[in-house]
Amino acid sequence: MSNRDAKLEAGKFPVDVDLVQRLVAQQFPQWADLPIRPVAMDGWDNWTFHLGERMKVRLPSGEGYAEQAAKESHWLPRLAPHLPVEVPVPIAVGGPAEGYPWSWSIYQWIDGESVTRHIDKLALAEDIARFLNALQAIDPREGPAPGQHSFLRGADPMEAYGADARRYVDALDGDIDTRAAYAILDAAAQVPATKPVWVHGDIAVGNFLARDGRLSAVIDFGCAAVGDPSCDLVLAWVFLEGESRAAFRSLVNVDEATWARGRVWALWKAALLAANNQSVHPEENVPLEVIAAVIADHRERAR
Known part of the structure; x- marks a missing residue:
């Protein structure tokens, strides 16, 4: 279709x-x-x-x-x-x-080329982290608070979609490690909030353009808001992997609490897509793989 x-x-x-x-x-x-x-x-x-x-x-x-x-x-x-x-x-x-x-x-x-999974993901991770760090450094005063216009991007994900995330996790019982998924949600509910900054709201491969293998443009700011930047971290599990994910984590200017909430955003969206059998961008990881990567990341950082 x-x-x-x-x-x-x-x-x-x-x-x-x-x-x-x-x-x-x-x-x-x-x-x-x-x-x-x-x-x-x-x-x-x-x-x-x-x-x-x-x-x-x-x-x-x-x-x-x-x-x-x-x-x-x-x-x-x-x-x-x-x-x-x-x-x-x-x-x-x-x-x-x-x-x-x-x-x-x-x-x-x-002008620019669509980003595919064949791009140098390590270079992309570096470029996206640099973009997000610059965006978060912009004066947030008078910027729009999260709301319908941003589909709650910038809100605390547990407050915005925590209940939905648990429902979708339940629907996937037998296909994923539901106990581990609940642990991710429970952990994020306990971490402290971060100061509001500018967020793009839809840091996804379909919103990137590249030239000569490097990020040249970020488009579609329709979900932009001033709030919690955890929503902008989802790329770590949806597209990046291994070395590129580790590089992104080391370069992007967020604390561990924000990273924990980022896992919730990734888990919620992947569980929603999987539970409803919805299609995903062809260059992104499939939802069950995203959930497995989020769980692995949570376990590694909990050691």
């Missing part, structure tokens, strides 16, 4: 080239003659289209993402100067029209 078909089957709002053409022509007539076509690798939260050769249009695929266009337009220009790689450059924000119910955005196009 194509990504588009999967989104439509899941009840996402249908968007096609014709609708995008009408929206652009009505609200930004200066670009009405530019060709529009879907991008090769679209995401889940938005429908994304090329607009000419140097721009893209992103339209939220559901109401839960509706606040993100305005948030990115406001905050990305303020975050970008402090970050070591390219991030999206907002050009314009459109409004509801032509039957489309939410705000939508136009951005500059960023």
